[in-house]
Amino acid sequence: MNNTSFQELKNHIKISDVAEYIGYRLNTGAGKKYLEYRLFNGSTKVDEIVIYTTSYSQTFFSRNGYGDKGDVVNFIMNRLHLFSGYQGFGYDAVADILCKLAGLDIIKHKNNVVLNNEAKFCLDDYSITCNLKIIYAYLGKIRQMDSSTISDFLKIGSVCTVSHKKNNYMNVAFPYRVLSNPDQVVNYELRNYNLHKQEGYKGFCSGGNKSTACWIASFAPKWNDVQSLYIGESALDMMALYQLLPERMRINAAFISLGGNLGYGQIKDIRKLFPNTVLYLAFDNDLQGHIYDVAAAYFFVKGKQPKIFRNSNGKVIVKLENQELEIKEEDFSSKVFLKSHRIEADWLHIIKAQGSKDFNEMLKKN
Structure with missing residues (x-):
């Protein structure tokens, strides 16, 4: 199984299993045509997702909106802040999480959109x-x-x-x-x-x-x-x-x-x-570009991989070693963030x- 592809991992891991792993609760009173899971912070509901199951896969959407929908990769990508102990950024992080959930030590990373699990580049x-x-x-x-x-x-x-x-x-x-x-x-x-x-x-x-x-x-x-x-x-x-x-x-x-x-x-x-x-x-002059700025700068200056992600509530979550920050999307600027947290070097510019x-x-x- 150590040569399992990214696509194969997607096919074998259900969104519902991942949701339960990070604390979502099944709403047993929901309709029979779909599964409904809720995430609570204490007694406050912070997210509610609907999962549709076919014979070969699951897809989801969040009732919180913000385009939060898709397959298991989208589900994990939009909730990286709820996971711990993973390696990498973006799809590397998702692949690492999928690998750990499948009980594997090694994953062969592939682009799930372009590649299939039989393809080999030559x-x-x-x-x-x-x-x-x-x-x-x-x-x-x-x-x-x-x-x-x-x-x-x-x-x-x-x-x-x-x-x-x-x-x-x-x-x-x-x-x-x-x-x-x-x-x-x-x-x-x-x-x-x-x-x-x-x-x-x-x-x-x-x-x-x-x-x-x-x-x-x-x-x-x-x-x-x-x-x-x-x-x-x-x-x-x-x-x-x-x-x-x-x-x-x-x-x-x-x-x-x-x-x-x-x-x-x-x-x-x-x-x-x-x-x-x-x-x-x-990087691009948009939110994702600013997130990449902070992630790359922190790695180059500190030698460590941060956890940084936009959650479904429109907040940017940043975890740097022993601190966790929550910033409104419209207030998040990579230059301001890096300067205020002294993540700077004379050989690094944005x-x-x-x-x-x-x-x-x-x-x-x-």
């Missing part, structure tokens, strides 16, 4: 090319990047085109690597846009490593020559940020994308690979897209 299954027409059409026309920016990333091998040999459909691709072994490609983030349907495509290669791998683009001669490292959620945002930066700030700079999630396995080796760098956290959610959006407005 570079030989893909044709890796550099179709400039597709690359410039997508990054230039759709994402509005300058040709010089696109060319700079092409030169260092940080963007290419990829197609699976079985279907030959070609996408713009960003290679993902593990920081402890950055010479090996273990996944590709895939992007494209269908002009006829007016819709975009975003995905990863089946079976590819996403939980501990990231996209790395370095403009320094060697890894340890990197002086400025920018960390964001998307390769597109980091390319846009590169274009927005003054020329002097691009010298010996590197850019990392975590693919939309923040996992401990993705960032734990950053200081080893880039020992002389100044870190710039460049930057945000001005007047936009992310740097690609900011670039389009300029």
Whole structure:
């Protein structure tokens, strides 16, 4: 069972079992078509969920609202503050919790949306090319990047085109690597846009490593020559940020994308690979981006993984060692929080897209 996949764990662990594990009580007076569970703080009801069961899975929604619904992964993700003793951030934390609940010591992390439990990533299954027409059409026309920016990333091998040999459909691709072994490609983030349907495509290669791998683009001669490292959620945002930066700030700079999630396995080796760098956290200018700021900064400065999460009541819960804080969502600012709690270093900075959610959006407005 030690090679059980993320998807298999989802299929074997019920939301109702997880709910009972963290203190929810079954309402036996509810209807027969669904299960109803309630969570109390003393005599005060703080949450009420409805669980629908099919022959193969369970889904839920919370009557507290806020879009709190989905499968067991969504249920755990939205309630990380109710768990203890887990490792990692985001989906890494969920995977660790699922693994512990299943009685396993090791989990093979996989992206449950893109992957299935049979898929294994193999570079030989893909044709890796550099179709400039597709690359410039997508990054230039759709994402509005300058040709010089696109060319700079092409030169260092940080963007290419990829197609699976079985279907030959070609996408713009960003290679993902593990920081402890950055010479090996273990996944590709895939992007494209269908002009006829007016819709975009975003995905990863089946079976590819996403939980501990990231996209790395370095403009320094060697890894340890990197002086400025920018960390964001998307390769597109980091390319846009590169274009927005003054020329002097691009010298010996590197850019990392975590693919939309923040996992401990993705960032734990950053200081080893880039020992002389100044870190710039460049996550999205939204609540999740501010949460990532605090989580990453605390890990880099303190060497420990915090528990930080937005609960179903619209509060940000932060657990730092011996203290637990509850902050209103509208009052939560990563810069203010980190400064007030003295989680700072002269080699660590936070930057945000001005007047936009992310740097690609900011670039389009300029």
